[in-house]
Amino acid sequence: MKPLFAALSLLLVAGCAPGISPQRPAHESPVRIPSVSPYPALKRALDAFLPDTLFPPSNAAIRIISLTDGETLYDLNGGLALTPASNQKLFTSACALSKLGPAFLFRTRVFVDTSSPARIIVRGSGDPMLTTRDIDTLAAAIRSAVSPAISWTVAGDLSVFDDLNRGSGWTWDGEPDPTEMSISPLSLNGNTVRILVRPGGRPGDSARVEVDPPTSYVQIENTATTDTAGSTSTIEVSRNWREHLNSITVKGAISPPDTLIDATLSIADPHWYTLTVLREKLEARGLRCSGILLDTVPHGAPEIARCERRLDSVLTYMNLVSDNLSAENVLKTLAAEKTGIPGSAVAGAEVVRQFLAGIGIDTTRMVIADGSGVSRYNLTSAGAVTTLLAAMRGRTDLFPAWYATLPLAGVSGTVSARMRGTTAQGNLRAKTGTLRGVSSLSGYVTSADGEELAFSMLMQHYPARAREYRRVQDRIGAFLAGLRRSAF
Numbered sequence: 001m002k003p004l005f006a007a008l009s010l011l012l013v014a015g016c017a018p019g020i021s022p023q024r025p026a027h028e029s030p031v032r033i034p035s036v037s038p039y040p041a042l043k044r045a046l047d048a049f050l051p052d053t054l055f056p057p058s059n060a061a062i063r064i065i066s067l068t069d070g071e072t073l074y075d076l077n078g079g080l081a082l083t084p085a086s087n088q089k090l091f092t093s094a095c096a097l098s099k100l101g102p103a104f105l106f107r108t109r110v111f112v113d114t115s116s117p118a119r120i121i122v123r124g125s126g127d128p129m130l131t132t133r134d135i136d137t138l139a140a141a142i143r144s145a146v147s148p149a150i151s152w153t154v155a156g157d158l159s160v161f162d163d164l165n166r167g168s169g170w171t172w173d174g175e176p177d178p179t180e181m182s183i184s185p186l187s188l189n190g191n192t193v194r195i196l197v198r199p200g201g202r203p204g205d206s207a208r209v210e211v212d213p214p215t216s217y218v219q220i221e222n223t224a225t226t227d228t229a230g231s232t233s234t235i236e237v238s239r240n241w242r243e244h245l246n247s248i249t250v251k252g253a254i255s256p257p258d259t260l261i262d263a264t265l266s267i268a269d270p271h272w273y274t275l276t277v278l279r280e281k282l283e284a285r286g287l288r289c290s291g292i293l294l295d296t297v298p299h300g301a302p303e304i305a306r307c308e309r310r311l312d313s314v315l316t317y318m319n320l321v322s323d324n325l326s327a328e329n330v331l332k333t334l335a336a337e338k339t340g341i342p343g344s345a346v347a348g349a350e351v352v353r354q355f356l357a358g359i360g361i362d363t364t365r366m367v368i369a370d371g372s373g374v375s376r377y378n379l380t381s382a383g384a385v386t387t388l389l390a391a392m393r394g395r396t397d398l399f400p401a402w403y404a405t406l407p408l409a410g411v412s413g414t415v416s417a418r419m420r421g422t423t424a425q426g427n428l429r430a431k432t433g434t435l436r437g438v439s440s441l442s443g444y445v446t447s448a449d450g451e452e453l454a455f456s457m458l459m460q461h462y463p464a465r466a467r468e469y470r471r472v473q474d475r476i477g478a479f480l481a482g483l484r485r486s487a488f
Contacts, residue, residue, distance in 0.1 A: 086434065194264050221248065233258045333348075
């Protein structure tokens with residue numbers, strides 16, 4: 001059947017990349033792809049997906065393995081250390097499932113102390129998915145459990161984590177991007193706020209600005225105006241992050257056809273944000289609150305309310321939408337649970353490193369700087385990722401929960417719009433990874449023969465647009481979904 005694969009490879013070469021020119025200047029020679037495969041026809045077919053207009057100047061590392069017999073079907077720079085971006089979340093989530101179990105609970109607990117000053121104390125445990133609705137529920141429970149005749153101070157207990165609110169190697173200008181939020185054991189709404197901008201009644205009127213959730217924690221400086229119908233909106237929404245302030249500026253003009261401009265920004269000192277919103281909710285329910293502060297829960301203080309969230313739901317959210325706060329809080333939670341509080345990213349990284357070494361990964365050839373992949377200090381290889389994928393496939397007790405966290409091609413999460421209309425749709429599950437100049441895709445796919453494959457594709461150092469590299473990944477993913485080893 002090898003001639004069939006040879007014919008297939010010729011077709012792939014002829015039409016490998018619409019929109020990407022396969023030509024290079026006449027004085028440059030074609031670059032030989034240093035890939036290896038026990039199946040020459042398969043090697044030619046996969047090589048054809050890597051146009052020499054993209055590789056080089058960029059780096060690519062690809063490894064594809066069979067989960068049926070463990071054979072490496074294709075390898076290109078599989079041992080090369082590269083930046084994984086959010087593929088780092090695969091290591092974090094696999095370790096958390098293994099060390100903590102899917103039923104582990106993040107508990108946001110509320111205690112009361114009637115000594116002077118009377119305090120309502122919220123102990124955060126790193127729940128990254130706490131929402132305004134959860135705060136409403138806690139406020140209702142608190143209101144029914146404490147006396148309205150007392151003036152209460154709302155306190156936050158942050159003792160479960162250390163006080164480093166940024167990841168190692170995170171860029172200084174990452175704020176106020178919501179994906180580079182501050183890290184806190186007492187988080188709310190991903191440690192972000194939404195700013196909603198709408199036109200005023202007539203041209204020249206001030207634009208209308210709302211904060212979600214409504215809170216005094218942020219201050220709005222609104223100089224935006226309403227433009228004439230049909231004009232192009234020029235609204236800019238930002239936060240004064242250089243001075244570590246929560247003052248938000250809204251400027252420019254909004255055209256009446258734009259009924260809503262929705263922006264999400266990270267906020268500084270998110271624990272104060274959480275406590276402020278809780279105090280406002282309590283005051284709205286008739287409790288008198290004299291202020292907020294940081295404190296620890298005294299011995300013997302009774303618990304009056306709590307919010308719980310399972311680890312498997314956090315990991316599903318983390319991997320499906322590639323949520324960075326979830327990954328960082330999970331990493332510090334690993335440290336707190338396995339090495340003692342306060343949990344730190346450094347201690348959490350060591351827990352992950354030991355887990356990876358235990359499944360046969362050479363951790364001396366990688367760097368674990370954070371849990372999310374935001375840091376460019378992280379280094380790993382396609383070989384390490386596929387080793388992890390194979391090891392997790394062998395964990396029959398954990399694999400269903402792990403597999404469910406991964407986005408499904410053409411259906412859900414960060415690959416919901418990718419590989420639609422191909423054999424990979426509804427089949428391939430994979431974690432994406434994106435930084436400027438970095439694109440990764442690693443996961444599982446079932447071939448046309450019903451064979452389970454694991455793959456990792458790490459691509460970086462490219463000056464072109466990321467979508468060109470995602471297109472290459474998608475074509476390889478669709479090819480693997482239609483692969484028949486009987487054709488070898």
